[in-house]
Amino acid sequence: MKKWDYVVLSTVVRGHCATQREVAAQTGYSLGLVSASLKYLMEEGYLAEDYFLTPKTIEMFRRNSPRQAVILAAGPGRRMMPINSTPKALLTIGGESLIERLINQLHRTGIYNIAVVVGYQKEQFEYLPGLYNVELIENPHWKEGDSLHSLRCAAHLLDNCYVINGDVWCGESLFSRSEYSSWYAVRSYFDEDSILRVTREMELIGVTKGGGNAMCGIAYLCADDAQVVRENLEQLCDDPDQRRACWETALIGHGNRLVGYANVISGMLVMPVNTYEDLRLLDSDSKHLESRRMALISQLFGVSAGEITEIHPLSSGMTNHLMHFCCQGKEYLMRSPGEGTKKLVSRQKESAVYKALASTGIDISDKVIYLNPETGYKVTEFWSDARACDPENPEEVAACMRHLRRFHQQQLQVDFRFDLRAQLDYYEDLRQDSMPFADYDTTRRHIDELLRRIDACPKEECLSHIDSVYDNFLFVRQRDGSKEVRLIDWEYSGVSDPHVDIAMFCIYAYYDKEQIDRTIDYYFDGACPDLIRQKIYCYIAVAGLLWTNWCEYKGRMGVKYGAYEMRQYQYAKQFYEYVVTLWPEGVPAPQEEALV
Secondary structure (H helix, E strand, C coil): CCCCHHHHHHHHHHHHHCCHHHHHHHHHHHHHHHHHHHHHHCCCCCECCCHCCHHHHHHHHHHHCCCEEEEEEECCCHCCCCCCCCCHHHECCCCEEEEHHHHHHHHHHHCEEEEEEEEEHHHCCHHHHHHCCCEEEEEECCCCHHHHHHHHHHHCCCCCCEEEECCECCCCCCCCCCCCEEEEEEEEEECCCCEECCCCCCCEEEECCCCEEEEEEEEEEHHHHHHHHHHHHHHHHHCHCCCCHHHHHHEEEHHHHCCCCCECCCCCCCCEECHHHHHHHHCCCCCCHCCCHHHHHHHHHHHHHHEEEEEEEECCCCEEEEEEEEECCCCEEEEEECCHHCCCCCEEEEHHHHHHHHCCCCCCCCCCCEECCCCCCCECCCCCCEEEECCCCHHHHHHHHHHHHHHHHHCCCCECCCCCHHHHHHHHHHHHHCCCCCCHHHHHHHHHHHHHHHHHHCCCEEEECCCCHHHEEEECCCCCCEEEEEECCCCCCCCCHHHHHHHHHHCCCHHHHHHHHHHHHHHCCCCCCCCHHHHHHHHHHHHHHHHHHHHHHHHHHHCCCHHHHHHHHHHHHHHHHHHHHHHHCCCCCCCCCCCC
């Protein structure tokens, strides 16, 4: 039986269709295809005259009838900004939480064996077993993995089973007392983030790029297909590259084709609630639309919450969470602190830095509309056509280095420093005993030696950026069409040797020594004294160990930077070895040119 035959059979059974035109209207198939499919179904004994069910079809339904359901509700809902304290499955629409609506729809179908996979804010789900007699299954690794790993926690239940995202709102139930085949629900419209696409034959295939049909997050798995999915889960969850994969990845089988057929949903019958705007669309009066951030924006611009539109999260940085919104015809960016941020940066110091930058009267950084030194919330103008520096583009890197030197030449001063030695000690205290590198103590002794060599080098200190990575250099289009560089995110800034900023740019870009030397030459217009160049090599090693410890602390907060941390540690080791080959007897006596 082909996939479209399953769809036609399902439409006849569920829709009580009596004519081919009714079947065609509900499936969207041509009359010719419907006619051929109905002929096949009758010839194979699935339908009798007048489309009555045969014992063969009834037995297929009995064999494939639903027994249980798994609801996935472990994720933190990163895209729901500014709502981030309530799990998405517990958001209310029409006074009813999403997960309770799903449970009630399953109960009305006769399905009472229901498991809910929880993780983030798991204690908020503890009322469900007493109220609905559901089973809670904890995903202890919800911070490190996405829904694929949540489904693995319930893999033993995948036998004639519905799999449902807990953040899905169903206007009408998609669940049935009888199923004849596995399926996955998609919508007809395009979604660039989808990994699935419907073929003309109503089959689903996996796509790796370019998007596909919008995914609904609901599937039904018959016993045979469930076995395939369980095997896929074991293989995929052991693959580090699949750490952030969605559970639908496990549906993709041999030849990139999915188990089951495409259950295409029309209209707004099924709506995944992924963003604040999704929730507002379904229920503009939901109590969960109220948030501290929305109240702040309303007060700041003197508008109602309804006048704040196009709310969606942007890719979060390594320290903060970012939210885009529109108000009064302009676009803005709101920053809120990330996990463990209070111990990493001082918002009072950041505020002082922005005041110092404003005093120059030149365009160095982003345009701040609001900055609260107590909460860390910041609102800036959003440059829709801005883009970050491409570290592999020599012209762009040269422009960034010129902008960096222009900033340093202002010789700005504030009443606090960024001391590499003190910060390294501090991050070591924060991460406590967490350190995966067995030779760390030796590396730390080597870095202490480099710090002593740095102390012996001539330097003139001024306000430095410290976090001068390429992502923080933006190319902003001006009214005349030209592009200018802006340097953003000043929360680590303090008085320091400005040459530290060159080192920070290089190690975040994963530059090798040749690229590092080229970047130094861009900053100094090809005239960098040897002593300063070698001092920058020292900074590269020291900064590598600094960010290694930073990563370990963030790891304790549940945010992992495995590859980045490994690369930073390699800088600490490799550039120590390189510096001691250049300076085997310590720092050479400074020459006149090195003081420039």
